[in-house]
Amino acid sequence: MHCFSVKGTGQLQSPASPFELLPPPATVGFLKLSRPCCYAFPAGRGDCAFFAVNGFTVLLDGGSDPRACFWKLVRHLDRVDALLLTHAGADNLGGVNSFLERKVAETQLDTMSDEGSARLISPELGVVFFNAPGRLRVEQRPSELKVSNCEPVTLRLLKELDIQPHPMFRPPVAPPEPITLFQKLGVGQLDLYILTPAKNSHEYQTFMRDWPDGASPQGAKSYPACVYGHPHKTYFAAQSKCIACVYGPPP
Numbered sequence: 001m002h003c004f005s006v007k008g009t010g011q012l013q014s015p016a017s018p019f020e021l022l023p024p025p026a027t028v029g030f031l032k033l034s035r036p037c038c039y040a041f042p043a044g045r046g047d048c049a050f051f052a053v054n055g056f057t058v059l060l061d062g063g064s065d066p067r068a069c070f071w072k073l074v075r076h077l078d079r080v081d082a083l084l085l086t087h088a089g090a091d092n093l094g095g096v097n098s099f100l101e102r103k104v105a106e107t108q109l110d111t112m113s114d115e116g117s118a119r120l121i122s123p124e125l126g127v128v129f130f131n132a133p134g135r136l137r138v139e140q141r142p143s144e145l146k147v148s149n150c151e152p153v154t155l156r157l158l159k160e161l162d163i164q165p166h167p168m169f170r171p172p173v174a175p176p177e178p179i180t181l182f183q184k185l186g187v188g189q190l191d192l193y194i195l196t197p198a199k200n201s202h203e204y205q206t207f208m209r210d211w212p213d214g215a216s217p218q219g220a221k222s223y224p225a226c227v228y229g230h231p232h233k234t235y236f237a238a239q240s241k242c243i244a245c246v247y248g249p250p251p
Helices: 090-107 114-119 151-160 202-210 233-239
Strands: 037-040 049-053 056-060 079-084 124-129 179-184 188-196 242-248
Touching: 056 179, 079 179, 090 124, 090 151
Parallel strands: 056 079, 079 124
Antiparallel strands: 037 049, 049 056, 179 188, 188 242
């Protein structure tokens, strides 16, 4: 089931096939990116970017549209090494969920036919960084699922793909220790520095413990999803991720 950012209704429309939303490439072979590059995509009401160095690729969020804005580029790669989700919301998970649904559908596809084999052409997915509150691991009934509740779908799809999301937070040490995403002799090293949220911060701990059923610091009864114009947008900004990627020669 896809999470559609439909303005005004908040209800899901009938989803298209994952292979219709994200068609396979029309050409044979994979794209090789040898120089550091960055692409920013038109992500609807959300954000989406793609970074690559020679030997490692990173997808940052996926935009709000289930017809993933990053797909026309990413489908030509053999692998997305890291997926970084900066927050939990409908504005950044729509395209990601379509990608994950496609990967799940590929495992159920009849590969005996030529058409089935062609549809299987898509990048493999590596590590996923995502701060997922434990309460979201139980998905709501489909009749209750709104466009704002993309997070349980993301967790379900990751589980079906046997991918365990890794949390992102700044450990209580100074200066922050980097996570080395990639290192290759003679090529370079890519380090990930997590600047916010801090692991011991009140906002982060409250979010991971209570959202979406707990009470916010402002006294609201629930935490709706992070969408533009929401009255608790500042609260969600406090728990969203701020990172720095540093690429240079290996030590």
